[in-house]
Amino acid sequence: VNIAVIGASCTPYGEWWDKSLRDLLAQAQLTALEDAGLMPKDIQEIFVANMCAGQLSGQVNLGAMAADILGIHVPSTRIEGACASGALAVRAGIAALESGRAEVVMVSGVEKMTDVDHTRVTESLMSATDYETEGFVGATFPALFALVTRAYMHTYNLTREQLAQVSVKNHKHGALNPSAHFRKEISVHDVLKSSIVADPLTLLDCSPMSDGAASIILSTPDFAKKINKHDVKIIASTQACDTLALSHRKNITQFYATQQAGQQAYKQAGITPRDINLVEVHDAFSTSEIIALEDLGFFDRGTAGHEIAQGTTNLNNRLTVNASGGLKAKGHPIGASGIGQIVELMQQLRNQCGARQVHNAKIGLAHSMGGLGATVAVHILTNKE
């Protein structure tokens, strides 16, 4: 894979009650175009990631909306893979470029989650799992992740305090990110004393419901050279899946789809995990960051939680994980999240991140997960020639 990222933009994530789905999408799309120095007519195909708008905003067919915003009539398609929707849309954009169908594509993601009844949002999130065996019987998404967390803590002797350090670290990073939903540091004590959502997970173990949008513009290497925007490129793009239902897995303390997507990504890029110095992983819950880092080969099985607690993954320590604040602190507007990760890597690799800049950022990895490890996509970006 050799695809240039020539423009990138994220709206701030947060509770934007005064902005519609269309407003947020427009904001991300237009600022991404500005970042690339392109006009709407330069975009040849569009992919839009979104999970919940049908359920929460009475709006599907977002492909047409995304083109409508730009006033163009090109092919425009919505992509969905639950919380991995954004990353899957990036893959669709890459396929369009690699097929020769287009030279320049826009990949956008948007989600509007905060000004509707929370029960409806919870129901909507639950649709990412297997309805027949999980949603139907009343399981919520955090409840299923609590099972995973219990199993992991038991198997690998992870303490509740160590687990809390994931959120503490991500809030520390998020405090440095002007676009983050939550820009305040929290302590282990704060995590432990916050309301229990699904034991042992508390409110501060769970990523929030956010509004937001993100958009990137991808092109062939030739086009990027022509407009002198060839500094950052995608060198791996992979995707794998696993059973929809958690009960159909042999092991719930690791996710096979992440392992598959990770291994294939390293092979595509011709690198190993040791070559990577910044990572954005899908920390929908604190446990998911720990498991992802192990599945991706950054730490031995059962050790990532201990490493995070020791600060190994803090900004500019051995491996910076979620410099953006991650889904926990930057926020998790679902359709935007996977694309927002690529925006963060792009800005890090261009050395544009100010207080949260990873020194000497060279190769970054983004990991996005939809459902309970059911759909996973991995991207690797670099600023090396």
Add this chain to the structure above:
Amino acid sequence: VNIAVIGASCTPYGEWWDKSLRDLLAQAQLTALEDAGLMPKDIQEIFVANMCAGQLSGQVNLGAMAADILGIHVPSTRIEGACASGALAVRAGIAALESGRAEVVMVSGVEKMTDVDHTRVTESLMSATDYETEGFVGATFPALFALVTRAYMHTYNLTREQLAQVSVKNHKHGALNPSAHFRKEISVHDVLKSSIVADPLTLLDCSPMSDGAASIILSTPDFAKKINKHDVKIIASTQACDTLALSHRKNITQFYATQQAGQQAYKQAGITPRDINLVEVHDAFSTSEIIALEDLGFFDRGTAGHEIAQGTTNLNNRLTVNASGGLKAKGHPIGASGIGQIVELMQQLRNQCGARQVHNAKIGLAHSMGGLGATVAVHILTNKE
């Protein structure tokens, strides 16, 4: 474009209260594999089209479900473009093949619409239009199409009786299709006396809510030759879009997106409308078939309704339109519909259609529309070398 269709299958469309979303998808996927003579492990990527399952069945992340059914872990992605979802998934499958990412892909579509409260289905369908200016103010999908119909009848002197002939013709064809939702002929009188849905459209002008699934297997020409399944191929695949809201159009008696997708498809295939002898068009309402046939260049503006009424588009007359029965009689399980059209063309081009076989079928066109002409995709298939 040069992509082989090596397997194709449709479940019967209808009201399948005893079958779940997963059951229907499994049925289509497994019979398509059987048709291609392949095993699940031969499939390298999957695309699944669906519009309403999030809203009606509490289930998104259908990509993971589709792979789960086959017991494989390959990339699997849901594609949505309202009623054009199926056709857009076909395009995604073609891009994956053309990019070199895969040699064999499965493209499936499924919808489960009949055993939920009809009000919820109506709301869900409305999400294909612009919620802010249309759904929010209480417009329903048939109400918007009634405006289009009135404008068309007024502009081109189409009578109510002529309009009814579209449904009469499609039911005549559907009666010959063992997989059709409705297998009975109807008369102009039946159409006129059926309940008014949105004046002037009556119940028998509107396609039904159906359950069903369809699945096709696509491959590179080389792979198709290797397994000796290179008899039918896709030679054009195009997509275009228009404003989401009807009120933003300059003209509501024609659809710009269909015109664009059609013209590009003829160019890609190197043919003209005159070279085509069978067409499956998106007859969600009787008016949409008339407008599509004009937008695609088969008839002069304002004449298609008169031609249909005269029988020009009946089975084995000048141009066979909707030999399957179309969305009206074959049924309209949204996610499946666009793929079901390709299944029909495939079976026609293989001379497998029995009583509804188009004599000497050589080149077929499929037209699918999402929202009110907002998203359109066109495919052209042939059995010529």
